[in-house]
Amino acid sequence: MPDAVAPPTATSALPGLAAGAAPSIALDHVSKWFGDVVAVSDLSFGVAAGVTGLLGPNGAGKSTVLKMIAGLVAPSNGRVTLLGHSARGNPSVYRRVGLAPEQEQLFPYLSGREFLRFNAILQKLPRPDDATARALALVDMADVADRKLGGYSKGMRQRIKVAAALVHDPEIVLMDEPLNGTDPVQRAGLIGLIRRLGDEGKTVVVSSHVLSEVERFAGNILVIVNGKLAAAGDYHAIRDRMDEHPHTVRIRTDDPRRLAAALIAEPATRSVRLAGDGAVEAETADVRAFARAVPALARWSGIRVREVTPLDESLGAVFAYLTEDHRG
Amino acid sequence: MASVVWRAAPIVTQTVRQFSGGRTLRLVWALSLLPAIFAAIYLLRPGDVSPTEFLTTTYQELIVPTLLPIAVLLLATAAFGNELDDRTLLYLTLKPVSRLRIVLGKFVGTLLVGLPAVLVGLVATALVTSIGSGLTGAGGDWGAMQPVLLAMLGSAAAGTALIAAVFLAVSLIVPRALLVGIIYIFIWESLLGRFLPGIRNLSIRHYMLSIFSGLTDSPLAAFSGATPLREALITVAAVCVVAIAVATLRLRSMQLS
Amino acid sequence: MTAPAAPRYGEIYDRGYQHYTGPRLGRRHAIWALARYSMARALGIKKPWTAKVIPILLYVAVLIPVVVGIGIRAFLSALLPGVNPLDYPEFFGGVFLIEGIFVATIAPEMLCPDRQERVLPLYFSRAITRPDYVLAKLLAAGILTLSVSLVPATILWIGRQLLEPSPLTAMRDHLDDLGRIAVAGVLIAFYLGAVGIVVSSFTGRKSIAVGVIILGFLLTEAISGALTFAFEENERARQWLGFLSPTRTTAALVGTLWKQPAGGIDAPLPAIVGVMLGVIVVCVGVIYWRYVPDA
Numbered sequence: 001m002p003d004a005v006a007p008p009t010a011t012s013a014l015p016g017l018a019a020g021a022a023p024s025i026a027l028d029h030v031s032k033w034f035g036d037v038v039a040v041s042d043l044s045f046g047v048a049a050g051v052t053g054l055l056g057p058n059g060a061g062k063s064t065v066l067k068m069i070a071g072l073v074a075p076s077n078g079r080v081t082l083l084g085h086s087a088r089g090n091p092s093v094y095r096r097v098g099l100a101p102e103q104e105q106l107f108p109y110l111s112g113r114e115f116l117r118f119n120a121i122l123q124k125l126p127r128p129d130d131a132t133a134r135a136l137a138l139v140d141m142a143d144v145a146d147r148k149l150g151g152y153s154k155g156m157r158q159r160i161k162v163a164a165a166l167v168h169d170p171e172i173v174l175m176d177e178p179l180n181g182t183d184p185v186q187r188a189g190l191i192g193l194i195r196r197l198g199d200e201g202k203t204v205v206v207s208s209h210v211l212s213e214v215e216r217f218a219g220n221i222l223v224i225v226n227g228k229l230a231a232a233g234d235y236h237a238i239r240d241r242m243d244e245h246p247h248t249v250r251i252r253t254d255d256p257r258r259l260a261a262a263l264i265a266e267p268a269t270r271s272v273r274l275a276g277d278g279a280v281e282a283e284t285a286d287v288r289a290f291a292r293a294v295p296a297l298a299r300w301s302g303i304r305v306r307e308v309t310p311l312d313e314s315l316g317a318v319f320a321y322l323t324e325d326h327r328g
Numbered sequence: 329m330a331s332v333v334w335r336a337a338p339i340v341t342q343t344v345r346q347f348s349g350g351r352t353l354r355l356v357w358a359l360s361l362l363p364a365i366f367a368a369i370y371l372l373r374p375g376d377v378s379p380t381e382f383l384t385t386t387y388q389e390l391i392v393p394t395l396l397p398i399a400v401l402l403l404a405t406a407a408f409g410n411e412l413d414d415r416t417l418l419y420l421t422l423k424p425v426s427r428l429r430i431v432l433g434k435f436v437g438t439l440l441v442g443l444p445a446v447l448v449g450l451v452a453t454a455l456v457t458s459i460g461s462g463l464t465g466a467g468g469d470w471g472a473m474q475p476v477l478l479a480m481l482g483s484a485a486a487g488t489a490l491i492a493a494v495f496l497a498v499s500l501i502v503p504r505a506l507l508v509g510i511i512y513i514f515i516w517e518s519l520l521g522r523f524l525p526g527i528r529n530l531s532i533r534h535y536m537l538s539i540f541s542g543l544t545d546s547p548l549a550a551f552s553g554a555t556p557l558r559e560a561l562i563t564v565a566a567v568c569v570v571a572i573a574v575a576t577l578r579l580r581s582m583q584l585s
Numbered sequence: 586m587t588a589p590a591a592p593r594y595g596e597i598y599d600r601g602y603q604h605y606t607g608p609r610l611g612r613r614h615a616i617w618a619l620a621r622y623s624m625a626r627a628l629g630i631k632k633p634w635t636a637k638v639i640p641i642l643l644y645v646a647v648l649i650p651v652v653v654g655i656g657i658r659a660f661l662s663a664l665l666p667g668v669n670p671l672d673y674p675e676f677f678g679g680v681f682l683i684e685g686i687f688v689a690t691i692a693p694e695m696l697c698p699d700r701q702e703r704v705l706p707l708y709f710s711r712a713i714t715r716p717d718y719v720l721a722k723l724l725a726a727g728i729l730t731l732s733v734s735l736v737p738a739t740i741l742w743i744g745r746q747l748l749e750p751s752p753l754t755a756m757r758d759h760l761d762d763l764g765r766i767a768v769a770g771v772l773i774a775f776y777l778g779a780v781g782i783v784v785s786s787f788t789g790r791k792s793i794a795v796g797v798i799i800l801g802f803l804l805t806e807a808i809s810g811a812l813t814f815a816f817e818e819n820e821r822a823r824q825w826l827g828f829l830s831p832t833r834t835t836a837a838l839v840g841t842l843w844k845q846p847a848g849g850i851d852a853p854l855p856a857i858v859g860v861m862l863g864v865i866v867v868c869v870g871v872i873y874w875r876y877v878p879d880a
Contacts, residue, residue, distance in 0.1 A: 034585070064585070072418055072584040089580060095424040105414040109345050117331070121338045122423040128335065164419070351788065355796045362804065369811040394803060402796045409792060413701070502635045506792045507690050510799055511642065514682060 014046030016222050016232035021048040024172055024203035025069055030078035032064055032227075039064040041227040042078075047205055051198035053218035053235075054207040061227040062207040063102050066176050069205070070099045082172060095123060098165030102176035104157050108150030112141060112160050115149055116167050123168035135163040140189055154181035162190065166197075173197055173204045179213055191217050247287050251280045251294065252307040259303050266293050278306075339420060339430055343407055343437025352406050353441060359399040360449025363391055367456040379461040379469040380476055383454055384548040387480050392487065392536050396446060397513045400488050403442045404495035405505040407434045412499075418584050427579045431496065431572055438492045446484050450477065472546075479543035486564050487536040493568040494532075497575035500582065528553070535560050615712045616721045623725035626698075627691035643687045643733065647680050651737045655744035673762065676741060677769055677839040680733065681832055684777055685802050687733050692726055692781030693794035701789035715877045723869065726778035734777075735770025742766055765842040768858075773835050776861045779868035780831070786875045806830045824850055828860050 017023055023046030032040040040061045056062050067073040068080050071087025080086065087093045107115060116135050120128035136142045139159040144152075152160065162178055175194070179187050194217045197204045208214050214221060215235060223231040223238070231238045253259045260272045260280050268289040275281045284290040291308075298305045334341050347353045363386050370382050377385075411417040420430050454477045458470045499505035517531045528534050534555070541549040542557025555563070629636030654671030699705050708718055742763055749755035784801065785794040809830035816822045827833045827850040837850035838857045850857070 067585060070418075070422060072422070074583055091421075091426060092424045094422050097422070099418070099422055101415075101418060103415045105416055107342070107346070107416060107419070109348065109350075110342075114334075117334060118338055118342060119419065119423075121335055122420070122425055124424060129331070351790070351793050352796070355793070355800060358804075359800060362807065366807065366811050369808075369815050372815040390807070398796070398799060398803075402792065406792050410790070413790070502638070504636070504639055504690070504791070506795050507639050507686070510689070510795070511639065511686060514686065515646065 014044060015229060016052070016220070017046035017048055021046075023048055024083055025205065026081045027065070027068075028079045028081075030068065030075045030080055032061075032068060032073065032076050039227055040068070040075075040224075043224070043227070043229055044078075045222055045229060045232055047203055047222075049198075049201050049203050050220060051194055051204045051206065051218040053214035053221040054205055054224065055211060055214055055221050056207075056209065056224035056230075058209055060209075060224045062209075062224055063176055064227075065224065066099070066174050066205065066207060070097065070174055072099075095168065096170050097172045098168065098170040098174070100158075100161040100165040100173075100175040100178055104154065104181075106149040106152070106157060106160070108148060111146050111148055112136070112152070112156075112163075113145040115160065116145075116163055119164045120167045125168055131167050131169075135167040138166055138193060139163045155183055155186045158182050159186060159190065162193070171202055173202055175204070175206045177207055177209070179208060179210070187213070194218075247284055247290075249282050249284060249287075249290065249294075250275065250307075250309045251282065251305060252278055253280065253298075254278070254304040254306070256280045258301065259298075259305070262297050262301050262303070263294075266290070266297065268293055337433065337436070339425075339433025340437040340440065342420075343434050344440055346407070346410065346437075347403065347441045352402050353445070356399045356402055356442065356445045357449075359395050359402075360445040361452060362395060363387075363449065363453040364456045366390070367453050367460065370457065371460040378472075379457045380473045380546070381548060383457050383473060383480075384476060384546070386453065387450070387540070388537060388549075391450070391484070392540075393518055393533050394513065396484060396487060396536075397491055397517075397532060398510065399446060400438075400442050400491040401495055401506060401509040401513070403438050404492040405499040405509060407438045407496060407499070409499045409505060412503075415584070421579070421584065428572075428576045431575045431579060435493060435496055435572060438496065439489060442488055442492065443485060446488050447481055450480050450484055454480075475544050476546050476549065479540050479546075479549060482543045483536045483540035486539050486561065487532060489568055490532055490535065490564050493571035493575075497571045497578065500575050500578045529555070535564055539564070612712070612714075612717060616717050616724070619708075619713060619718065619721035620725040620728070623695045623722060624729050627694040627725070627729060639690055640687075643683055643690065646683045647687075647733045647737050648740075650676060650679055651741045651744070654741055655748070658745065659748055671741070672843070672845075673738065673741070673766060673769075674836075674839045674843045674845055676738060677734075677773070678836055680737065681773075681835055684730065684733050684773065685798075685831070688726070688730055688777045688781035689795050689798040691729050692778065692798070693785045693791040695722055695725055696782065696785040697789050697791045697794055701791075716873070719869075719872050719876050722782060723779065723872070726782050727775045730774035730778040730781075731770060734774045735767065738766045738770050739763070769835075769839050769842055772838065772858065772861050775865050776835070777831070779865045779872075783868045783871050786872050802831060806832055809833065824852060834861065 014023060014026060014028075025047040027043050027045050030040060030043045031038070043065065054062050054065065064073065068075050069082060069087070071080075071082070071090075071093070074088055082093055083096060085093050087097070107118075110118065113132060113136065116132040117128050120131040120135075123131075125131045133142070136145050139162055141156065141159055141163065144156060149157070149160065158178055158181055162175060165173055165175065178190055178194075182190060191213070194204060194206055198217070206214070206218065219234055221231070221233070221235050221238065222229065251259065256274055256278055260274060260282075263269050263272045263280065263282050268284050268286045270283040270285055272280060272282045282290070294305065294308060297303075366386060367382070370377075408417065411420070421427075454473055458473055461469060495505060495509050498508060502508055516527065517533050537549075537551060538555040538560040539557060541551060541554050542560060543549075625631065628640045629638075650671060654676065657671070699708070705718075709715055713721070742759070746752050746755040746759060780801070781798055784797045788794050788797075809826055809828075812826045812829070813823050816826060827837065833850055834857065837852065838854075838861065841852075841854045841857055
């Protein structure tokens with residue numbers, strides 16, 4: 001567990017939760033494995049009202065976490081609570097929760113409007129037609145509402161799934177990669193919607209593997225790597241702590257002594273040590289600057305560099321990955 | 329009008345819509361109407377078999393053992409099966425609706441789609457046999473046929489409910505439930521049932537034929553070892569209840585990943 | 586630090602993609618890899634036990650007659666020398682139903698998910714071309730079906746020869762039976778496999794494909810039977826109508842091979858083989874047309 005990203009205050013019991021905040025969602029030492037594969041490992045965090053970004057590379061366990069929160073999947077270990085209850089075996093909780101799942105498949109034989117009405121009726125809303133119209137307006141889809149879902153484009157599917165998750169005006173909204181496959185206009189619309197939901201005091205959890213998107217709607221983030229919590233809290237606070245957190249890089253070369261001497265002169269280098277076996281281990285606070293400096297330095301000094309490997313890939317590498325713009 | 333139906337029974341309506349105009353339903357109708365084609369072929373050479381006899385034999389040897397079970401199986405295993413394949417089941421389960429209601433909705437929806445096909449297929453077969461025979465001068469036999477046909481409709485409806493309930497549950501437990509069902513029908517009911525008489529009492533076919541013979545006085549329907557009507561109906565109802573309970577429990581504990 | 590004068594800035598990050606420098610194995614390996622993967626998927630290899638149950642049950646169902654046949658022969662031949670339990674035609678007739686269900690199990694599993702999950706374009710944009718894909722799937726279906734037709738029959742043959750007083754001599758004397766088994770086993774496997782693959786190539790839903798295959802067997806069987814009955818006086822028509830039914834066609838093939846006419850078709854061997862090959866060719870043509878639209 002990275003110590004650099006402890007919760008903002010030490011008084012709160014769960015990571016990710018400001019002091020005194022009441023969690024709408026709480027995970028308490030939750031693990032989940034599928035056969036031999038561990039998807040989520042000893043995860044604890046709390047989520048309060050407002051928008052929280054669930055970040056992590058593909059395959060980090062984000063979807064499994066959301067499915068456990070929604071009660072679709074039971075944790076192998078630990079406890080997940082939603083508004084104080086476990087969702088599994090307690091369907092009445094779903095009156096207050098909406099999930100926009102990851103998969104694209106919908107009922108191809110229903111129109112968008114019929115699909116939302118179906119959701120509204122199953123939510124036992126007194127006026128399903130009004131709720132449907134309201135949800136359609138939220139995602140700006142009234143004009144295509146009477147087309148069959150089978151003919152919807154990817155961006156339309158994403159938006160109708162979000163509308164279905166919001167049709168009953170739930171207190172907790174879970175969205176799994178809602179921006180995937182949307183065009184810039186649709187994305188801007190969805191981001192605006194997510195921010196409004198947060199401002200209204202709902203608890204909104206949105207998963208994504210693109211940090212630049214999450215930055216636009218979520219101040220609070222949870223970073224998950226390999227099924228473990230890598231960071232939790234305010235995005236900027238985490239960034240600051242990251243910079244203080246040094247990274248170690250191992251470089252194999254023909255001439256370790258000369259390379260070490262040259263590296264020390266680099267501003268990005270914090271410390272250098274000879275690791276034996278033709279290798280140098282250097283500590284840096286700025287991986288990117290360092291990564292740019294090494295090849296230039298090697299060319300300039302004529303030292304052959306055989307291999308460069310980061311030794312602590314976890315959070316630093318993930319952040320480097322997340323801050324670059326990957327779109328699924 | 330449509331919206332009233334949706335509100336009264338959303339999952340039933342959704343299930344009916346799921347099948348409407350789809351290929352599964354076309355297959356089901358093809359299976360149900362197949363005997364009517366045989367009836368037409370029978371007319372080419374009526375021979376010494378009376379129309380009622382022909383109809384009864386077709387029902388006992390073709391419809392009950394294979395056509396009807398496969399037709400109902402196609403629907404029952406797809407009702408939940410397609411939603412599991414497409415991972416759309418969560419749109420039903422993530423709702424404040426009891427799991428029993430979801431299972432019952434799928435069950436009733438399957439029956440609403442399946443029963444018309446099964447029953448219309450039987451009536452069509454009877455009509456072709458009778459009217460055709462009348463036209464070819466062999467005598468329509470309609471009067472004698474009617475009570476037999478009614479008994480067929482009753483037992484076919486019971487069998488449809490039984491198969492639908494059992495295989496709704498099976499489809500929530502194993503993947504490829506349709507193949508499991510087909511293997512059950514061909515190997516357990518047909519092959520093993522022929523060699524091991526004990527198994528016969530444990531087959532869907534036995535109870536359908538027992539109800540058939542219990543509902544009519546016709547000697548054509550009677551067979552030795554038939555379970556009395558009341559017992560057969562109670563058994564069918566009990567199995568349906570157990571299957572629906574199993575499906576409900578399974579839906580509760582299932583993981584949708 | 587970048588100087589402010591620098592007008593444009595562009596940078597490509599090395600994401601760590603490695604160029605593949607090893608040997609390239611060529612199309613044959615690609616086809617074989619896809620065929621092997623398809624077979625593993627159809628049998629539920631590397632899947633939970635629930636996906637393996639049906640193939641295992643069907644293999645057991647096919648092997649039971651073989652084991653029982655050899656066993657009875659081992660114990661009874663001494664007591665009842667004249668009795669010849671489970672002859673080859675009987676074997677092929679007995680397991681035909683299981684082979685049909687087997688094809689309905691494997692063929693949809695091989696083709697339908699690719700269509701349903703929309704991964705076909707992914708295949709075709711890689712080293713696998715459309716004809717390669719078709720070939721790999723046909724190969725996979727044919728080979729798997731061989732494992733329920735040719736393989737058990739061959740085991741039966743070996744078992745029978747091993748029970749003879751001098752197995753090697755018996756094997757030499759009964760080589761003709763082995764040849765017939767090879768012809769029947771291979772023809773039946775590819776005949777059924779091709780039909781299964783054709784049906785599965787038309788839908789993304791496995792359940793629809795399974796339903797159509799089973800319905801197809803029932804329908805052809807019943808219609809062929811009913812029409813034969815209706816055209817009882819017309820000898821020629823009856824012959825050809827028999828070929829509508831896969832059961833009768835294969836029964837006729839096996840019967841003619843072992844000179845025990847069966848299936849109500851009394852045609853010479855080349856005619857029967859020709860019909861079956863014709864069905865295979867038509868099926869391959871249809872599949873080719875399904876996947877190679879420009880052909």
